[in-house]
Amino acid sequence: MLAPDQKLPRTHRVDHLLIAEMVATGARVLDVGCGDGALLQLLAETKAVDGRGVEISRERVNACVARGLSVIQGNADLDLVDYPDDAFDYAILSLTIQATLYPKLVLENLLRIGRRAIVSFPNFGHWKVRGQLLFTGRMPRTDNLPEPWYESPDAHLCTIIDFVDLCDRVGAVVERSAAFNSSGRQLPSRAPLGIQNLFGEKAVFLLRRRSVF
């Protein structure tokens, strides 16, 4: 846990920097699973957003609030239903969807309460993951998936292709997507989905609701 007056490290995660690039200046943002508040702080500093966070860990919530961020203790599975439609310009789920109990419901709520949704997740289709499963016959453990399966908070892991399917199923339009390889470099955006799915270790999606008209 960060001490209240402790500054966050100046090096930002690549997926956070990309999210910050996607968000419009001055937007209303909800970061679901905001952790230590690093993304919210980055968005506040670089995009002057009106940011809110939801975080499941009490210690992290308290540290966020003590640092001046608007964060509540809550749970993506249970607490998103409270928010009204279009309450935010962006509803963000950063490396959290895989830890929810009902990812589809969470994504639907995200698209409902945000005019745009931004979702990032570890890609289970990455070649290292596939290789480990193929050659060891055991659940993969990588930098993104560090815990053994019985201690992992990740309940619903998916691949980039799986996620694209889910977007289609819940009526989300992918406005932009990006995948990062294991050295944190963004893969060329015109690379085919199959390539992104093989070489992307993390993915970030910018989504909006499919228009009903």
Next chain:
Amino acid sequence: MTETRPRDVLVTLEARVAEAQRPSSPVVHFPADRPLKLDCGQELAPFSVAYQAYGKLNAARSNAILICHALTGDQHVANVHPVTGKPGWWETMVGPGKPIDTDRFFVICPNIIGGCMGSTGPASINPRTGQPYGLDFPVITIGDMVEAQARLLDHLEIPDLFAVTGGSMGGMMVLEWAARYKHRVFSAIPIATAARHSSQNIAFHEVGRQAVMADPDWCEGRYLEFGRVPKRGLAVARMAAHITYLSEEALQRKFGRNLQDRERRTFSFDADFQVESYLRHQGSTFVDRFDANSYLYITRAMDYFDLAAEHGDVLANAFKGTKTRFCVVSFTGDWLYPTRESKEIVHALNAVAANVSFVEIESDKGHDAFLLDEPELFSTVRGFLNAAAEKRGIALPEKR
């Protein structure tokens, strides 16, 4: 009649009644032609509001923080209490360099109406009879208390508040302020509170009131006229209430089954156990500083509080359109105003997409935790207020 009372009772009674009727705090008198319209339909006029203030109001009048005190609290937040001689009840929180920094903010705490430290209450003189109001005082609500505070701020020409905060009943007033005067509240910190009183809380209050009213010295509420004090009844009320402010763990840790100044049980009804002696002490010191009728009126106001009921039974409606920044705080060991009650407030605020932070602080000290040395509470309040002050453009204090 009075010569039959022990002298120490008289001294404290005199000091207390003097504070109720001629307080040492600054007082604003609102004349009879400017009545306070009460929720019960009656008007209170004339009426007075006593308050304490700390720090300096800035030129933009943008740095005022209103502190709302709890049931048995008063305006003496951060100064020596004029009756008990004890330090202010929130000196850990309020003062120069403290989380509510009086070098940066102008802090004001009024005594609630219905109280007994200088704002109009049942111990004040009823201008119609020349005697203390007693039970002729109208039944008041949390909303009425807030209305009186708003009148005080109008008088002091404080257009809006940078922050409103308070614990327990003070938290109820914070919520009422945020609902009633959305444009006047920049940020709000309700602590260890609820948007309505639970059945259990009403039940505890009823026990306390019945204890007061069963005391023959209560004299149907007219004890001040007869120079008497319903000491035993009020002490029992306080003893029962005090248990609800603690937790089983805190009591067990502090007292266990330890005996008080004795080696063995006395086979009597003396205070054999330390916990008994402690409660008796709590009861007897309380009656020296608090008015029994005030206790009846204020507990009633808390029982009547139900913010959702005032807004079509939907709590979220109370906060519709709010721009206030909220920081809701609860404590894990508080069973009187448990975390789930705070969560209901948070859910309602989320439902209107309000700017809300919510912190649950781990403490086994029970409801009283909000008054105690809880570092996480201090860092929460400090962080939240500093961020909000930056948003509002309130200058940092000069270097100390």
